[in-house]
Amino acid sequence: MGGDTSNQIATKQIATKSVIATAAGYFVAAAATVSTTRFDGGVAFLWVATAFLIARLATLRPKAWLAHLLACGSSGAAVTALFGLGVTAAVPLAIVNVSEAVIAATLLRHIQIPEHPLESMRWLAGFVVTTGMLAPALSGIGGASVAAIIVGADITTSFARWFAGHSLGSLTFTPVFMLLFRNDLRDWITAATRKRAAETTLLLLLVVGVSFAVFAQDSMPLLFLPLLTVIFATFRGGPLTAAMSVVVLTIVGCSLTLQGSGPISLLHGTMGDHMQFLQFYLAATVLTVLPISADLARRTNLIRELRDSKARYRMLADNSTDIILNLDVDGRVRFVSPSIMQLGGFEPSDLVGQNAALLVVPEDRLSAAKSHILTLRSGGAMVSFEYRALTANGAERWFETRSRAVCDDAGAVEGVVSVLRDISDRKVIEAQLFYAALTDPLTQLPNRRAFQLELERLVENTELQPLFGCVAIFDFDHFKHVNDHYGHEAGDRVLREFGRIAMATVRGDDVVSRIGGEEFAVLLRHSSLDQAMIVCERLRVAIAEMVIVVDGRPVRVTASGGVASIDLEGAEDVFRSADAALYQAKRDGRNLLGRAT
Template sequence: MPSRLRPIILTFGYLLAAGLTVWLTRFSGGVAFVWIASAILTSYLVLRPRGEWSAALLGCGAASAVATASFGLGPAAAAPLAALNVLEAVLAAVLLSRWVKHPGEFASIGEVARFMAAVGMVPPVVTAPFAAAAASWVTGTPFAANVLNWTAAHALGALTVMPLALLVGRGEFRDWRRSADRRAIIEAAALVGAMALVTIAVFSQTRLPLLFVTLLPALFATFRFGRLGAATCMALLIAIGGPLTLQGSGPLMLIDGSAGFRAQFFQLFVAVAFLTVLPAAAELRHRKGLFSALSDSEARYRLLAENTTDLIVLSSLDTTRRYVSPASKALLGYEPAELVGTKPLDFVHPDDRENYRALLEALTDGRIAKAVTRSRYRRKDGSWIWLDVSFSLTRDEETGAFDGYVASLRDVTERRDAEEALRLSEERLSLALESGSDGFWDWDLETGEVQFSERWFATLGYDPGEARGDIASVAALFHADDVERARRLMIAHFKGVTPTFQCEYRLRRKDGDYVWALSRGKVVSRSVSGKALRIVGTHIDITQRKEAELQVEHLAYHDALTGLPNRALFSEHLRLTAARAAAKGRPFALLACDLDRFKAVNDSRGHATGDVVLQTVANRLRSIIRNDEFAARLGGDEFAIILPDVANANEAGEVAQRVIDTIGQPIDIDGQSAIVGVSVGVALGMGDPADQIFRNADLALYDAKAEGRSAYRHFEAGMDAAFTARNALEIDLREAVQEQAFTLRYQPIVNLSSGRVCGFEALLRWRNPRWGWISPADFVPLAEESGLIVPIGEWTLMQACAEATRWPSDVTVAVNISAIHFQQASLELSVRAALDASGLAPERLELEITETVLMQNTTLAVSSLMRLRALGIRIALDDFGTGYSSLSYLRRFPFNKIKIDRSFIVEIGDPEVAAIVRAIVGLAERSGASITAEGVETECQLDRVRQEGCTEAQGFHFSEALPSEEVGRFFTRDGLTVFDDRRRAVP
C-alpha cells in the first residue's frame, strides 16, 4: 500500500471507531464504555516509522474533534479532548517502545504487565484528569465520574484492539496462515465460532450468572493458538458482550443499578479476562519457547552424542549409568545397552581406581561441579585404553538440585603414548644435554628476547636468571674479533642462503675469561613474506677442542723442542716477507745458521744434553732478535733468522756477528760446560723468489763453514758455482768410499837421539778420476759433514795396519782419528778388527787425536782412551797448542806422545814461541810422554827443536809423504836409515 494512503485510511478508521463509540453511548446512559479510536492510533504509531507520524496525528486529531463534537460537546471541549486523545496515543507508543522490547510478542508475563501498563494504565491515567476537567466544565458532570469513565473506556479500548492489531500488523496471522494446515484452520475456526456462540449465549440471557463461562473457549483458544487465539477471543468478547450488555441483556442484568453502572462492571470483567488470558498466553509462549529450546538442545545433544567419537554417559548420583552413547561400541567394544546400569569403577584399571573413586565422591557430594581425569579403561576384549574423562554435574529442572552427572570419555591412547614417548625423548635429551656440554637457546626475533637452558648459563659461569635474556646483552658477551663473522653467518641463514646457522666464536665468562663455543641453529618460524621470526639452537663448549686444535696447529708450525717456528711456518713467513719487500722496494735479510761441533756434543754427551743445547740456542736467538724479526728452527742443528727491514748488508752482518758471539758462549749443563759455535750465511733479498733467497743464504753458510766455522759470510755470485762443485765432489767422495779408491802416504818420524826412523804417520790421499789429486783439506771436512769420515777412517786403520806388517818390528805406524770417528762406539771394535786382520802388534799402532776430541766430553773421551790403551796401542795428542788447550787433559790422561803443531815450529826462532815449546816439552817430560815436532822443514828448525828437548821430529826436512812401496828404501840390511849430521840419509 502506498505510504500516502495510510494516514488517510487511518483517519477514516479512527473516525469510524470514534463514531461507533458515540453511537453506543445511546445505550449506556451517555457513558462511553470503550474508546477504541486511541488504540487504533497507538497501534499505527507503534507499527510505522516516526516519519509517518505527523500526518497520522493531524488526521486522527481532526477526526477526534469531529467525533467529540458529535458527542454533544461544543467546540470548546472538542479541541482539548482531541488533543488529549492524540497525546495519549503518542505517550502510549513511546512508553511501549521503551518498556517492551518487542511489542505484541507477549513473550513473558512481565512483558504482558509492562504492555498493559504502557497502553492501558499510564496514558489514560495521565490524560484522564485533563479530559474530565474539560468535560465537567462543559457538561457540569462530576469530575470524579468523568476521570473514572475516561480511564476505563480508554484502557478497555487499548486492551481490546492493540493485542490483535499488533499481532496482525507484525504478520503473526499471515505467518500462521502460511504454516497452518487444514486441520489447524478448521480447529481455529471452530474455536472462534465456539467463542462467538458461547458469548452470544451467555449475554443473551439474564437469569444465570454465566459470565465467566466465556473464558472457557478463550482459554482453549489460548492454549491451542497462543497469543493470536487469546487476542481474537478477547476482541470477540468485547465486540459481542459489550453491545448486548448495553442493550440490557446478559448476566450483568442481575446486578441492580443503572446502565452506566453495568457498563463499568462489564469493563471490570473484561479487565479480569485480559489479566487471565493474556498472561496465560505469555506463559504458554514462554513455556513453548523453553520446551522448543529444550527439544532443540536435546536434539542437538543427542545428535552430538550419537555422532561424536567421544563416549557420552549420563549417570545418577550413585554413578549408575542411565544413558550411554553409541560410541561405546567403537571405544570399548560394548553395545550401549550393555553398559546402561553399570558403574564406571568396574571398568577402571586397579592402579587408577582409588583416584577415580575419590574424584567421583567429590563430584557426587557436591564439593566440585566439574572434574577432569585420565585413566585406563578395560575394553570388552580385556585390553586397556587410556581415556580422558570430563565430568559435569546435572540439575533437576524443577527443584534445581543436582541429580547426576554427564561424563565425556575420549580415547587418548595414541596421544598418551606419543606424550610418553615425547617425555622419554625429552628426558633423554635433557640427560644428554646435562651430561654433555650442550646448551639450548631460543631467540624470538620480534621481541629480541632469548631463552637459555641452565647448561648455557653454567658454561659462562652464571646462575640461571643472573644474565639478561635480551639479544643486546648476549651480543655484548661476544669477543670483538668474532662479532662480525657471527653476524654475517646469522644474516645469511635468515635470508635462506644457508640451511642452518653454524659458527664458532668466543664468549666472555662471568670471571672475564673467554670460552670457545660452537653454536648451531635453525629458523623454526617465518612470516608469510619469509621473514625469520624465531630461531632455536644449541650451544656447545668447545674450549678444550679449540685449545687442542690450537696446540696441534702450534705443533704443526712450531718446533716441539725449542718452541721456535718450524720449517713450514718459516717457509710461509719467508714468502710473505719476500712479497712485502718487493712491494715496498726495501731489502730484507735472511740468516741461515748451522751449529758447529753440535754433533760431537750430542754424540759424546747424549741426546738429553743435545736437547738442552738446542733449547739454550733457541732462547739466545730470541734474546737477539727484535719483535718484528723472525727466528726458526729448520731441523737438527739448523736455524734461520729473517730480518724484515735492513738498510744494507753491513746491518745484517752485525746481527750475524752478534749471533756468533752469543751462541759461542759456553753452556753450563749440570756443572759441565758445552761449547758449540755457529756458522752463518747471509743473503739479502728484494724482489727475488723466496726459495732463491734461501738457497743463497745456504750457499753463504757452506762457505762460512768451509772457511773455518764460527764465522759468517755474505752471499756472493761465485758461491753458486762453488756449491755445485762441492755437491759434485761429495758425489765422487761417496763413490770413492764404495770403491775404496783412496791411498795412503807415509811420512817418516825420526828419533832425534839416534837419527833413526822410528815410525811413519799414515796420511790419506785421494785421486779423483776427473779432478786429479784432491787435497785432504778439501775432502776431509766434506767427509766429516757427510758422515763418510767413519768408513774412511775404518779403511785407513785396516790399510795402515796391513802395510805396517811389512816393516821392521820396531817401527810404528800412526793413524789420525777424526773427532767424529772417535765418538763412534764402534771405534774400539774397528781397532781390534784391524789388529786382528793384519796381525800387527798393538804397541806398533799409534792413534793420533786432536784436542777437539777431549773438548766435547772430557770424561767420556778419557774413558774411551783408557779402553783403547788397554788394547796395548799408543795414543798421541796431535796438534798440541792450538784450539782450547787445557793442562787438565795431560793430568787426566797420560798420552804416550805429544805432537807440537807445525805453527809453533815455523816460528820457533821467536823467543816467545820457543818458550811455549819449552814449556810443552816440560809438561810432556813430567807426564812421561815423548815429544814430536811436526812440520820441520829446515835444518835450523831441527836444531832448535832438539835444543828445546823434542825427542822426535817429522817434516819435509826429512822426507815428504811416500807411497807404501817407496817406504822400503828407509829400511837397510842392518835396520833403519840413519840421518847424518848434515841431515842426509846414510844408506
Template sequence: MAVRLSVQPATHQFAICVAAGYFILASLALHFTRYDGGAAFVWLASPFLFAALTVAPRRQRLSLSLWCIPVMVISTLLFGLGWRVAVPLALANVAEAYVAAWCVRRTFPRFGQFGSSIEIFWFTLIAGVAVPAIFATVGALFVNLVAGTPYLATWRDWFTAHAVGMIAFGPPMIFLLGGHLKRWSYAVSRSKALETVAIMAFVLAVCIITFGQSRIPLLAAPFLPMMLATLRLGRFGAVTSIVILIAVASIFSLSGVGPTILVPGGMGVRLQVLQLYFATVVLVILPTAGELKARRRIYERLRTAEALNRLILDHSSDVIIRLSLDGIIHYVSPAVRRYDVAAPEELKGMQFETLVHENDRHRVMTAHAAAIVSPHEIFSIEWQTAGVRQPSRWFEAHARAIIGEDAMVTGVVYVVRDVTERHQHAVELELRANTDPLTGLVNRRVFDLALENAIVTAERAPACLAIFDLDHFKAVNDHYGHPSGDLALTHFAEILKSCTRGEDIAARLGGEEFAVILYNADAKEAATICERIRHQLATSTIIAIGGSRISMTVSVGIKQIDGHLRARELFSQADQALYGAKNSGRNRIALAA
C-alpha cells in the same frame, strides 16, 4: 536540486480508513451510550486509534492523529454536546490515544506482539490506567461545564469507559489492523485450519449459550473453550476467541438479553459491567497466550540448542562425560567408541573412577570434588586408563560443575581428550634428556643428581661410587674404527646393566668412562660387584665390524660415599684410585683410601 515529496496511495487510504473508523465508533458511542446526557459509557474510538498508531510507521502517527481531530469535532457536533466543547473534547480524545501509543512504544519499543506478561503489564498500566485517568480529568471538566453532570461521576464514567475499552478492545484491534489474521491464514495448514474452525465453532456455541439467556449467570463458561483455543492456536486463537466473545455478548446485551440483565441499574451500568468483564477476559487470556508463546520460543531454542549440541557431541573428537555428584556416569558422547574402552550405553551407570588407573584415582576424584566445591572454576587433570580391553591410554580432562536452576551443583561435566601420543612424546623427550643415546644408560646430569641424593642419605643407607675406564680404548678406535668402538661401549654398558642390581644407577660419563652408584653396599661389597663386571668383560669377546674379534679390559676405582664429602671430592678420590689401578697394570680394581 529539487526534492519532490510524495505520499504513497496506501498511506492516504490507511489514513482515510482510520479516520472513517474513528468517526463511526465515536458517533455510535455518543449516540447510543450517553445515557445520562454526559460522557459516553462505551468508548471504542480511542482503542481503535491507539491500535492504528501502534501498527503504523512512526512518521505517520502524527498525521493519523491530525486526520481524526476534525472527524471527532464533526461527531461531537452531530451526536455529542455541541459546538461549545467540540474542539477541546476532540483534542482530548485524540491526544489520549496518541499519548498512550507514544508512552507504550517508549516503554516497550517492540510493543504489539503481546508475547510476554511484561508487555501486557506495561500496556495495562499505561494505556489502560494512567493515560485514561489523566485525560478523564480534562474531559470530565468540559462535560461538566456543558452538561452540568457531577464532576466526579463524569470523571468515573469517562475513565471507566476509556480504560476498560482500551484494555478490552485494544489488543484485538492491534491484531486485526496489524495483519496478524492475514499472515496466519497464509501460513496455516489445511488440517490446522479445520481444527481452528472446529474450536472457534465451540467458542461461538458456548458464547451463544452464555449470553443468549438471562436466567443463569454463566459468565465463566466461555473461559474453557477460549483457553482451549489459546493452548491449541496461540495468540491467534486467543484474540479470535476474544473477538467472538465481544461480538456475541455485545449483540445480546444491547438487545436486552444475557447475564448483564441481572445487574441492577440502567443500561449504562450494565454496559460498564460488560466491558469490565471483557477486560477481565483479555487480562486472563492474553497473558496466557503470551506465556505460551514465550515458552514455545524457549522450547524451540532448547530444541535447536539440543540439536546443535548433539551434532557437536556426535562429531567431536573429544569425549564429553557427565557425572553425578557421587561420580556415577550419566552420559558419554559417541567419541568414546574410538578408544575401545566401552560403548556409551555400557558406561552409563558405572563409577567413573573404575575407568581410571589406580595410581591416578585419588587425583581424579580430588579434582572432581574441587569442581563441586568451586563450581565457577575449570579444573584440568591428566590420568591413565585402567586398560581393561587394550593397553592403557593417557587422557587430559577439563572438569567444570553443572549448576541447576536453583543455583545448586547437580553434577560435573568433563571434556576428555586423548593425549597418549603427547604423553609418550614427553616421556621420550625426558628419556632423551636423561639418558646417553648410545648406551641407554643415564647421563651425567642425572647421575650427579643421584650422587647428591646418595651423599645426603649416606649415614642411613651406605653406598659406594665406582668409576670405570676401558683400557686402551683409543687403540680400539684407531685400529678397528669408531663404529667398532661404539660396539665396544654398548657391550660394556650391557655388562653393567646385567651385573648391577635394580636399585643401582649406572651412567656413561663421557667417552670410555662410566660410573655406578652401588646402593646399600660397603667398599668390600662394591669391590665384589665390580670384580664381577671386570671379569665378565675380560672374558668376553666383541665382534667388530668386518668380523674381527676384540678383547677388552677395564680399570675400576671405588670410593665409599661419605656424607661429609662433596660430590667433587668423591669423584676426585675415586679417580685417584682409578689412576692407581691403571698405573698398576690396568684390568684391576683399586679402593680409594
C-alpha cells in the same frame, strides 16, 4: 535521477495513504465507541481508538509518528464535536487521547517489542503496566478534567470511567491491531494448514455461540461460561486465537448488554452501572487469558526447542567417535552413546544404572571422584580431567573427560553431562616426548635434567632416608685427542661404551647419566662415601682396560672421577663438591679418583 524521483514520489504516496488509512480507522473506532458506550453525558465506557493508534505507532518508525498523530488528532476532535462532548471539548480531548497513545507506544518501544509479542511473558507484563495502567491513568487526569469543566461531570466518576474504558479498550484490542499492522494475521493465514484454519474457525464460532447464548438471556448468571470457552480456545489455538476470542467476547458482550440483555441486566442500577460491571468482567477475562496464552506459547517454544535439541543431541551421540555420557549426581549412568561399543567394547544398555567409577582403574578412582564433585560444585563451568579406564576385555586405556553440571530452573544440580575422548595414542606420544626430553640421544642414558630430578627425589624425605648416598662425576682424559686422531665416530663409540660399562658396574637402582659432552654422573643411592669409592674405582679401572678397535686400530682411553656425599644442601652443592674432587684428580695426574672432603 528520473528513477530516484519516481521512487521518492511513490514513497510519499504510500506514506500519505498510510496516514489517511490510519486517520480513517481511528475515526471509525472513536465514533463507534463514543456513539454506543457513552452515558450520563460523560466519557465513553469503552475506548478502542487509542488501542488502534498505539498499535499503529508501535509498528512505525518514530519519524513517521507526527503525521499520523496530527491526522488521528483531527479525527478524534471531529468525533468529539459530532458525537461526544461538543466542539469546546474537541481539541483538548483529542490532545489527551493522542498523548495517551504516544506515552504507551513510547514505553512499549523501550521494553523492546519481541518478534511474537503475545508469546513473551516479560513483554506482556510490561504491556499491561504501561498500556493498561500507566498511560490510561495519566490521560484520565486530563480527560476527567475536561469533562468536569465542559459539562460539569463529576471528576472522580469521569476519571474512573475514563481509566476503565481506556484500559479495557487498550488491553483488549491493541494485541489484535498489532497482529494486523505487523501482518502476523496475514502470515498465519498464509501458513496455516486447512486443518489448523478449520480448528481456529470452529473455536471462534464456539466462543461466539456461547457468548451470544449467555448474553442473549437474562434469566441465569452464566458469565463463567464464556470465560471457559475463551480459555479452551486459548489452550487449543494459541496466542492469536486467544486475542481474537477476547475481542469476540467483548463485542458480543458489549452489544447485547447495551440492548439491555444478558446476565448483567439482573443487577440493579443504571445502564452505566451495567457497563461498568461489564468493564471489570472483560478486564478480568483479558488479564486471565493473555498470561495463560503467553505461558502456553513459551512452553510450546521450549518443547519445540527441546525436541530439536534432543534430535541434534541424538544425531551427535549416534555419529560421534567420542563417548557422550550422562550421570546423575551420585555418578550413576543415565545415558551413554553407542560409541562406547567401539571404544570400550561395552553395550550401552549394560552400563545404564551402573556407577561410572567402576570403569575407572582403582588407582585413578579417587581423583575421578574429586573431579565429579568439582563438576557438581562448578556452577555449570567446564571441568576437564584425565584418567585410565578399563575396557570390556580388561585393557587399560587413557581417557580425557570434559564435564558440565546440568541444573534445573531453580539452579539445583540434576546431573552431569560429559564427553569422553580416548587419548591413549596421545599419552604414548607424551611418554615418548617426556622420555626424549630426559634422555641423551647418543648413549640413551638419562640426561642432566633427569639426573637432577632423581637426585631431588632422593633427598625429599630426610626422616626416612638419613643416608642419601653419593654422586660421582667422571670426565675422559684427553678426549679431544680421540676425536682428532680417530674421528668423531670413535668418540661416540667411547661414550656409548662408557655407559654400557657403567651400567654393568653399578647396582640396578643406581643412576648413570651423561651430563655433558664427555662428562658422566653416577648416583649411588644410600651408599656411604667409602662404598661409593670402591664402586667408582672398579668403574675407573674398567674404563682404563677398555679397548675399542676403529679401522683396525685399537683405541684406549682413561677417565678421572670425583666422588662426593649428598647432604641436605641439595643437588648443586654435591655437584660442586664432586667437580672439585674430579679436577683435583686431573691435577694429580689424571686416570685417578678424587674424594670430596
